[in-house]
Amino acid sequence: MTTVTIDKAPTTVPSRLPRGRGGGGPAPKRTVVAYGFWIFILSDMVMFSALFAAFAVLRRNTAGGPTGEELFNLRNVFIETMCLLFSSYTAGLGALSAERRHQARFLIFAALTFVLGAAFLFIEVTEFAAMVAKGAGPSRSAFLSAFFTLVGTHGVHVAAGLIALIYMVAQVIAKGLQAAVLRRLLCWSLFWHALDIVWVGVFTLVYLMGDWH
Numbered sequence: 001m002t003t004v005t006i007d008k009a010p011t012t013v014p015s016r017l018p019r020g021r022g023g024g025g026p027a028p029k030r031t032v033v034a035y036g037f038w039i040f041i042l043s044d045m046v047m048f049s050a051l052f053a054a055f056a057v058l059r060r061n062t063a064g065g066p067t068g069e070e071l072f073n074l075r076n077v078f079i080e081t082m083c084l085l086f087s088s089y090t091a092g093l094g095a096l097s098a099e100r101r102h103q104a105r106f107l108i109f110a111a112l113t114f115v116l117g118a119a120f121l122f123i124e125v126t127e128f129a130a131m132v133a134k135g136a137g138p139s140r141s142a143f144l145s146a147f148f149t150l151v152g153t154h155g156v157h158v159a160a161g162l163i164a165l166i167y168m169v170a171q172v173i174a175k176g177l178q179a180a181v182l183r184r185l186l187c188w189s190l191f192w193h194a195l196d197i198v199w200v201g202v203f204t205l206v207y208l209m210g211d212w213h
Contacts, residue, residue, distance in 0.1 A: 061142035080123040087116035088196040
């Protein structure tokens with residue numbers, strides 16, 4: 001009796017391995033956080049663009065009230081601008097120190113950044129108070145409404161950034177420079193540099209290009 005062996009063709013099992021980009025499940029947390037934060041930054045830029053446009057349209061509508069030429073002290077504006085620009089520089093050095101795990105250096109640069117940012121806010125608030133004391137508050141004219149809205153919104157962002165910096169310093173002291181803390185520091189650094197870019201626009205449009213008559 002002869003036994004006949006039938007060879008079976010090998011069965012091909014479809015591969016479930018991810019192919020191409022985007023395969024293999026969700027993106028790393030660092031990528032997701034960075035992407036989400038960039039969306040936040042871009043939405044902030046859209047808001048400031050609208051405020052810039054409103055100021056450009058309304059800057060001549062003084063309603064017989066004081067003009068920017070009469071109100072602004074360019075010397076003080078220059079000082080606060082330098083404070084904010086140098087704070088961006090120290091913030092960058094702090095971010096680099098954190099990436100290299102130099103905690104002590106990071107804390108030094110964070111303190112310098114906070115002092116410079118606080119000095120910027122102090123000068124700005126002093127300017128606002130002096131203008132209101134002269135009767136040039138936000139309700140005096142469309143020009144002043146647009147001015148206080150634009151510059152005040154930026155100031156609120158700077159204040160929020162300083163509060164966030166205090167929180168980040170506390171996290172570094174409590175947890176060290178671990179990966180999650182470094183992600184938050186990177187996001188904060190991007191936010192602070194974005195505020196500097198916006199202020200360059202404010203300084204140029206509001207204080208330097210003012211044909212107030």
